[in-house]
Amino acid sequence: MIIRIVSVAILTGACVVSAAPALPVIPDTVFNITNYNAVGDGVTANTTAIQAAIDAASAKGGGIVEVPAGIFLSGPVRLASGINLRIERGAVLRMLPLDKYPGGTTDPENFISGSKLHDVAICGSGMIDGQGAPWWPFAKTKGAKRPRMIAFSGCDRVLIEDVTLKNSPMFHM
DSSP states (O other), rough: OBOOOOOEEEEEETTEEEEEOOOOOOOEEEEEGGGGOOOOEEEEEEEHHHEEEEHHHHHOEEEEEEEEEEEEEEEEEOOOOTEEEETTTTTTEEEEGGSSTTTTTOOOOOSSSSSEEEEEEESSSSEOOOOOOOTTGGGGGTTTTOSSSSEEOOOEEEESOOEEOOOSOOOOO
């Protein structure tokens, strides 16, 4: 699934006024996750490295947290205001598998989350893969929980553009 915000239609009486939504304002300083010890080998868990890049960007007033080509496994991460999580071409940000995901089916955190943020983006021509198939049978299990791939609440100026979202354990967003 590719999601792209193009425009917003505002209904005013009998007229329809189309206006482009306010886009996030994000500094262009790049924080490449490999500079924080992330390894794109499809095996190494990179949660700490990715969160460290997000936190470093946030401490500098925001910026682009770049996921370069490679397969980067991760557990849940929390974005901050002024962050563009940019998934480059050839990059896959992949959720840890069910048996290694924090909280399992009892109390899992959403994969990419944020609350009361502003100026946030998830962009790029890469992919976010939720490795969802093992989670799907739990949809009918009483008491079992599954994480959302992307979960924002109470946020302003959010852009999700061009990135491919694949195999979410529950909802993509």
